[in-house]
Each structure stands twice: as C-alpha cells, then as structure tokens.
Amino acid sequence: MNEAQPLTRIQARNRAAILSGGLDAFSSAGFRGATLDQIAEAAGLSKPNLLYYFPSKDAIYTALLEGLLETWLDPLHALDADGDPVAEILAYAHRKLAMSRDFPRESRLFANEILAGAPQIGAVLSGPLRSLVDEKATVLRGWMEAGQIRASDPHHLIFSIWALTQHYADFDVQVRAVLGETDPFAGADRFIDQLFRSVLEPVQDRPL
Template sequence: MSKPETRIQQRNRAAILSAGLEIFSQYGLRGSTLDQIAESAGLSKPNLLYYFRSKDAIYTALLERLLDTWLDPLEKMDPNGDPIQEILAYVHRKLAMSKDYPRESRLFANEILQGAPHIADHLSQDLRQLVDEKAVVIKEWEAAGKIAPVDPYHLVFSIWAMTQHYADFDVQVRAVLGETDPFDGAMTYLDTLFRRMLTPKADV
C-alpha cells in the first residue's frame, strides 16, 4: 500500500498537470517538451520525472481526467425533463465549458486532430454508448411530438461544433469581435437558433 502524498507532493503534481495542460494545449503532444513543462511548473526536469516517468504519462493523465469532465454535460440530459429545455441546458453547459476550460477543449481538439491515438477506445466505447443512449431519448421526444424532426446524432455534433468553436478558435473569434466578450452574445444566439429548430411547427 503506497503512502499518501504530502502536501508538497500534491502541490507539485498539480503544478505539473497544470503546466502540461498549458503547454499541450498550445503545442500539442509532439510539439511539447518535458523541459517546457518543467519550466512552466517551476520544477527541475529530474523533479518532474519523479512524479511522471515521461511526457506521454502527463498527457495521458490529463486526457483521462478530461474525459470524465467532457461526458458529464451530456449525461445530465434528463429523459423526463422538458425536451427543449433539456437540450438547451446541454448547449448552456457545453458553452460554459468552452468559457471555463478553454485549454482542456484545445487539448481534446489536438488529440482528435492527431487521430485520437490515446483515447480512440474511449471514443468508440464510452462516448459512443452515451450518445447512442441520448439519441434514443431524442427520437422518443420527436415521436411524441415534443420536438421538431431532427437527426439526434447530427444535433449533438452541431452542438459540439458551435460551442467548442469559442474555445478552440478563441484567437479568431476575438480578432473579429475585438474587445467584446464572445460569450456575452453567444448563448443568446445559440439559444434562439436551437429553440427555433427544435420547436414543433404547430407551436412556432
């Protein structure tokens, strides 16, 4: 049985993960180095290697922690709730993640762009199973006439694309908007967009 970490060890491990997140989200796994991470964490490279045996180990630890966070907003969609409100609440949660966790979003995007070598199994198993479950719920809402006809998978994809864009393309968004906070108007726009799309015609 391993000894619990001291406060200093916990602090150093957290500093390494935070530094790794910052470096990986900017340069990706291939473009990052242990020296960069160690410098950002304020530790020596040998000290860093005491906690993580390699750059890959830091990256994997970050992705494993991120996956739980990434699945949570969709898991919270309640089959027994008001359909449109539940979907809009999911949009809200995803946009909030882009605002509060932009580095994590970019880390995830970089992994996907590289072919998801570290999380391919999670995507084809955990993520797919969750999306399949919610797709059934969305189709049941549609069959009951509670939402307009919609492909549930492409609905989820569009929510991902429209919310994660604000984190993954932050520089581009802010270059166009200047000093305006993009999140001020994003939720109003997305709320209107998805509400109009999902509301049955008879209710419009």
C-alpha cells in the same frame, strides 16, 4: 512515484503544477510539439523533480486526458430523459458553452488529440462515448416521435452542439480578433438559445 501512498500537500501542489504546465504545453503545441523542459518550466520545477512525479511526457498526457474525459462527458450524462425536452437540450448546449469559457485549454487539448487521430482515446471514443451518445440519441428520438421537439437526426443534433460551442475555445484567437473587446460568451449564450429554440420547438399550426 507510488500513487498508492497519500500525497503530502507539497506533492499534491507539485503534481497539480505539472498537470497545469502540461495542459499549457499540449493545448498550444500538441503532443509532439510539447517537451518535458517546457512543462517543467511552466510548472516551476526542475526536470528531475518533474520526473519524480511522472516518468515521461506520455504519462503526463495520459493523466490529463483521463481527467478530461470524465469532465467532458458530464454535461451529456446530465441530459434528463424525464425533463422538458427543449429545456434539457438548451441546458446541455449552455453547459457545453460554459466549458469552452471555463476550460479552453482542456478543449484545445481534446481537439489536438482528435486531430492527431485519437491515439490515446480512440477506444473511449468508439466505446463509452459512442454508447453514451447512442443512449441520448434514443432519448432525443423519443421526444421527436412524441412531437415534443422537431424531427431531425439526433446524432447530428448532438454534433452541431459540439461544433458550435467548442468553436469558442478551439478558435478563441479568431473569435476575439473578430469581436475585439466584446465578450464572445455573452453574445454566444443568447445566440445559442435563439438558434436551438428555432431548431427544436415544434411548428405550431396556424389558426384557420
């Protein structure tokens, strides 16, 4: 399909349906386990019709990852060096948790790609992602040196936010099995705020 030509409304709808079907298939079965037949069925299209829009399974997977990476990096980009340090870091953690709530399939797609050795996005991880994390780690280190937040390893602080927030999407079945009918994100918001405040806020000197 010629991407240079503007899509008609039907073409745009079909393309979106294919990407959504691909997201379902890849996030649940991984790249190797997903098939074009599964994606076509989820999209409500025939396989030949699907191939009109995307020539291969790889093309669908690549399109999904390219769109995902931009969305995935936005919350970290938004961390403002001129803002209040504790508020900025907490806001980042809450944005990441909201992404797990609103985009669980995308989170699992990303996790599956990483577990597979990042064959499609390895260059991005060691290039743009690393540069962005290093940039924000420098901001965190500056806040630490100024005594605005407690000293710790800034890279591992970022990793801990990723690990805690993305758990709610990547291990959704486990979380909901343990909590039952309880909304996991209501409790998670409160816990993340409490946890990271205790990690971040400087210890106040006790009065003599």
